[in-house]
Amino acid sequence: MSGITAALAQTVNTPYTEPGAVFVSQAILLFGLLALAFVALHTKRSTLWWVGAVVHVGAGALLPYTANMAGFFVIWELVTVGAAIVLVCEPDADGLLRRYLPWQLLAAALLLSGFALQFAESGSIALPAAGVTAGRVLIGIAVAIKAALMPLHLWMVETYVRVRPGTAVILSAVATKIGVFGVYRLLPGSITLEILGGIIATVAVLYALRQNRLRPFLAFHIISQVGYMIAGVGSAAAVAQIAGLYHLGNPIAYKGLLFMVVALMVPMTGTSNIYSTRGMGRRSFVLTVAAIAGALSISGVPPFNGYISKSLLQSSLVSPVAVHLLTIAGIGTALSFTKFLWHGFLRPGPLPQAHDVQEGLIVKTGTRTITAVLSLLCLLMGLYPRSFFAELPVSTGITGQSFLSGLTWPIAGAALFFILYGPILRVLLVTLPGSNTVVSLLRSAGTRGLQLMQRQHSGDIRRYLGWAVGGTLLLWTWVVLAP
Template sequence: MTINPALLLIAGATPIPLLRGRARAAWTVLLPLAALAALWTLPEGVHGGFEMLGLTLEPLRVDALARVFATAFLAAALISLVYALHSRDAVQQAVIPVYAASAVGGALAGDLITLFVFWELAGLSSVFLIWARRTERAYRAGMRYLVAQIVSGLLMLAGIVLHVHSGAGLEFGHLGADGAGGLLILLGVGIKCAFPVLHVWLTDTYPEATIVGTVALSAFTTKFAVYVLARGYAGTEALVWVGAVMACFPIFYALLENDLRRVLAYSMVNQLGFMVAAVGVGGALGVNGAAAHAFADILFKGLLFMSIGAVLLRTGTAKASELGGLHRSMPQTTALCVVGAASISAVPLFSGFATKSLVLEGVAADHRTAAWLLLLLAAAAVPLYTGIRVPYLAFFARDRGHRVAEAPLTMRIAMALAAAGSILIGVAPGLLYGLLPYETDYTAYTVPHVVNQAQLLLLSSLAFAVLLRTGLYPRALPSVNLDADVLYRRLLPRLWRTGVRTAARLRDAAAPLRRRAAGVAATAARPVQARGRLGAAWSTDVMVLWVALLLGLVLLLSLL
């Protein structure tokens, strides 16, 4: 008997609101562990496939690519649920398993219909993690988030219809962007993967979610999209350049951003760029690099969000301009945040070093020098805007007088789990490499690679110190930085208001013309009114005369 781990999570989430205290805590922790056990007892292959309307549905298909992503999603579900134990909000504790189930179910989907169902479930379930903050800003952000997810789903559905209509069937394999169906699906996936310009829903909404919600959001939606790209679009040329742009442009926004959760959101777009570029390269190295870096990113990005979430819980703010000196009050959170920062910066012995190098190796092996240089530049800049900046501004900058308690125990346990995973991957990368879809003999720890990476890190650290000491480093100021969302948050409303005012002015300007036209129409209609010449009653002899004249005219015209 086979059990779909996604359905197990959904079914297990049902009783969570009914449980209390330790019973709820034990249930929520055991649920992802049970799903993980179910996943690894499934043999590779299709389970439970069936025919419907002449089309083959495969709701449960297990292979190496699906298993590594599903494992990462279940690990993230476990960490997120442990992190959420400090909260008594049953809504969030029940939504996270459903949200995780959507990503796991999508990873295990063998057909496009099943993929679409879980794709939509991911968007509909995750919005509650934003609304759970119960503020007006969160409500509005949640509505914008929901619009983005619905548009993404509609594009995917339209693409599936065209794809099937072309005779390609429902199998979820390589789709490609050659046909209209595959192109529409790619556009829908691009929204959830935060492609350039399409990324603003992420940086707009993630910082408005709850403390727990932001951690969960960082793990599932975008990595689910990366999985779909790896499955359906590996080797697509355009993705190499899309990924390179994604890796570079968030740097400038993150350097100017004051909200540290928004800094991490931009950092997420940057890291997604490495994964997208690896998918574009394709082949064994590219797909392995995308899968490995997605796995590592789930851990270290979740760790960074958790540490800043703990700061937000204790101080009430995540603004860099209001933080500093917290290493005295929250030393354990500080140490765990440093682990996440070292991982994202690709410091040797931490996870980013083992996975980001795999991505860069794949790009270099494909002889894409320009893309490799852009990704290398983006990797070197990570310490400047995230790896050093986030822990420094939150914990080591000028003391703002916050004297708070350490993060709750369950939060620290969750952060410790993510930190342990990040260190384990960094120290023994072969454990992760063994889970990847293709066998690889790549070795991260070679002398040239370690030396080169150490040089990059030293130069980045030196640049940060010099810029900071000389006052050239961008200061953390209370401000609002506009991104591409200015198009729909500022420009479109302004254009609408301008259009309404212009229409009102035209209506007022046309009022005299309307009155004059009404007068002309009244004058023209006067003869046919009741008292007009044509409207008055005619005598019989006049009517006979007019009939005779008309008949004579008709005869004359016929003779001519």
């Protein structure tokens, strides 16, 4: 039976407590709580917003504990419901909902179809359906949408750019992680997924390099990091999976950190253009430290946490192609964040006109404390990884030798920024296709199809009667011809 209330009761009574799932849940919960705390200190939000945010984060943290399809799907949808409530409270709610919800519902529909096929084959709604091959592609596309993997990332970029900064922090805490967890939980490990992850990590970095606005820039980097995670959790190798999971936990610290920094930067400098922000380094010491810590982490520089998962991934992936792709992505990330740090914080020159900024924001001790805590967390997760995730191999950690070798690629990337950034940017601008062309093509084709269909329903009763007669004749033909 496909019982649903029974299945939900089972999720509550006997949760699924595999260490990886528990780690993901804790990661989402921790990041979610920090993000909520940040927003609470940062700005005022309506009650409804808080309800939505709590549902979003709570459902996200609950998801890994589900042991069957019904629980997984319901909670997966609740995450969307929470996000929708949050978006309703945003200033541009119409546009946001139109951009966010259809994609999420499409993902849900695909997931449901995939589950249905699995259920049809195995006859049980328990997860994971071992040995069942049906429905994998559908589930794969569903989790790819949720994780905002590359051609299916539009919803994320378009949403995160339009919401208020604090909201972006909350949303980024859950959605993509759930997608990655979906890959881990629902799909068997394979080389294909490793390479796919590598490709996405690389391509997303290339797109990020092209950006000149802060939030799309960060959004593409999130996608790139998700590529790393997919390569890890989608791998058949156990160690790579663990590395992928740890990489899923890492952004708790650095991604949140970077989003918060950006959230505070925009009002302070009065612009969201990377090239125009400057002088942050001279304005706020704490923010500068936080930005540097975040950038170093995401670039995988030891002794920060990004290094641990990235190096472990590089050493444990099965496919050499994926390893090389991740290396390229790593260089690109370093290059990109050097640009960010240079223009925003370090570049000398006259300060831009002081805006009437709510500079009061930064003075608040609360927000400053949270950024400081997160920076510290980045460092600690790098220095003592096994206290955070006990499943990591014993050898994980930073030694003198690994410290030096870990510096190679990030430094190379940073160096590229000062030498070759201009030409690289020019090439990227020309070669990468913009997303809008594809979307508008699809949209016009769809519209034309719908118009055609609509024109057939002309309201002429003779035509409708003709259809009915034709349908009856069809039924009769079938009856006569069928055995």
